[in-house]
Amino acid sequence: REETVKKYGLTENELLTLHERSVAAKSRAYCPYSKFRVGATLLSNNGQWIDGANVENASYGIGTCAERVALGKAVTEGIRSFKAVGVAADIEATCSPCGACRQFIREFCDLETPIFMFNIKGEYATMTISELLPLSFGPDVLPSPEVLEANRPQT
Amino acid sequence: REETVKKYGLTENELLTLHERSVAAKSRAYCPYSKFRVGATLLSNNGQWIDGANVENASYGIGTCAERVALGKAVTEGIRSFKAVGVAADIEATCSPCGACRQFIREFCDLETPIFMFNIKGEYATMTISELLPLSFGPDVLPSPEVLEANRPQT
Amino acid sequence: REETVKKYGLTENELLTLHERSVAAKSRAYCPYSKFRVGATLLSNNGQWIDGANVENASYGIGTCAERVALGKAVTEGIRSFKAVGVAADIEATCSPCGACRQFIREFCDLETPIFMFNIKGEYATMTISELLPLSFGPDVLPSPEVLEANRPQT
Amino acid sequence: REETVKKYGLTENELLTLHERSVAAKSRAYCPYSKFRVGATLLSNNGQWIDGANVENASYGIGTCAERVALGKAVTEGIRSFKAVGVAADIEATCSPCGACRQFIREFCDLETPIFMFNIKGEYATMTISELLPLSFGPDVLPSPEVLEANRPQT
Ligand SMILES: [Zn+2]
Numbered sequence A, B, C, D: 001r002e003e004t005v006k007k008y009g010l011t012e013n014e015l016l017t018l019h020e021r022s023v024a025a026k027s028r029a030y031c032p033y034s035k036f037r038v039g040a041t042l043l044s045n046n047g048q049w050i051d052g053a054n055v056e057n058a059s060y061g062i063g064t065c066a067e068r069v070a071l072g073k074a075v076t077e078g079i080r081s082f083k084a085v086g087v088a089a090d091i092e093a094t095c096s097p098c099g100a101c102r103q104f105i106r107e108f109c110d111l112e113t114p115i116f117m118f119n120i121k122g123e124y125a126t127m128t129i130s131e132l133l134p135l136s137f138g139p140d141v142l143p144s145p146e147v148l149e150a151n152r153p154q155t
């Protein structure tokens, strides 16, 4: 624990709070379809905490995840730089962010931002976003429409 | 104006605030790809106000809209019953919620909840969610997996 | 039946085929989570038939619907103009397209394109896409990023 | 080249075809918003080829990617086991699948399935889906709603 904390530049207390808040956030999930509650918590570089939970829909594909809810909230409150992300779920396996959430996180977080994934026992795995989404397709990779149009090959 | 206000059970003041907040929320949009800023504001039945704006992504299909950001925030803060929804954008046409947002709203709002759609001049159109998403596919229409499985026809 | 057929410019036979194909398409659904099988069939203006079914995902929000699968297939095979859309599901209620699918259809179909929604008994309701998605936000409503940026108000 | 081919159990010819088809598929993209054309090709274990391209929408978040279009097509045509995936785009950087597509692929492909990512010069990088989506959240990780409900902790 101490080592992880040191490696990612968090305090022991911040890691504890990340765990507690993401577990607490789970109870706000709206998941009548999957019954799979997930909570997510962001710690901003300014020390602010932002929580989210999954919000499902009768048309399953329209529902969204805890991580995206938390980030949507943060970004539209002007918070766009993060120190750590926490995710918690009710299973023994490590609950990692789904692919869409990794991509959503990628847009705003430094590649070295750690994601703490807590299982139901409070154990966790940690990976950076660059580890969770290697070779990622981020804002820096996408050329503007103008450039793409100008250089389009004739096939 | 007075008539709309009466018809949908809002006060004149609530309508004014709905307009002001949804316009203000626009400035929190993260939309480097479309440059299309949208703000959304919810008024809960308890008189709480919740704002959102669109949050885009380099993988366009992963971005989300103002209305879904606001609702995600509200729902995970325990607010699930709404009196009115406001949407504002920088165009002269009435900016209505996209189909995905209508479906997301449908999950939580009464069919008679009014959506106020403000254009750049502050003019607005109003429709209820049942008018915006007629014959909607909501939580009450979807049978449980068990019922569906038990009754599945043999083709 | 005859009247509907006349009103929307289909032949009796086309309507029959639309029903049969969308029912048959259901059996190709991948829906281990909802168990809710949906089939969709498109009839192009050139008389081609394209089928789809829903494809779900362990991360529910990443799954997609029958209508979007069928349209994705058609569009990337060069078919972009349609005479009718059929949707079939295993319930007695009319299964209408979800909001996201209405929006996806709106991008390619004429506002007057009819959507035939078949229930488990073969009964159907018909609405045009402009009726299913009134005041819709389509390609013609969205200004280009350049225009939006040039005209952005200073708030 | 020979080594890659051997490592992933493809023939030289299959790799060539994967490249040619995914490049060709690009030309079927509907991408008036991003102007970013992407093509994707699947090779099934039975030797069938399935192509897709991205299909965008005026409401950006409703658009979908080449990989998901190709897979939606394959799955609803009864093809659910794959030997390789190819992706091609008009940029010099390696165009990897976005997070949502990695998750969509994860649902159907073996963890060791190789993804070939071709750049505009025909150069490519190869990674398996387990490398592109480590610690992935797949169908095997998600408990059923019944199990989740029965074991839900009281917080
Ligand atoms: Zn997710």
Ligand SMILES: [Zn+2]
Pocket (backbone or CB within 6 Å): B065, B066, B067, B097, B098, B099, B100, B101, B102, D059
């Ligand atoms: Zn929307």
Ligand SMILES: [Zn+2]
Pocket (backbone or CB within 6 Å): A059, C065, C066, C067, C097, C098, C099, C100, C101, C102
């Ligand atoms: Zn749908």
Ligand SMILES: [Zn+2]
Pocket (backbone or CB within 6 Å): B059, D065, D066, D067, D097, D098, D099, D100, D101, D102
């Ligand atoms: Zn993608």
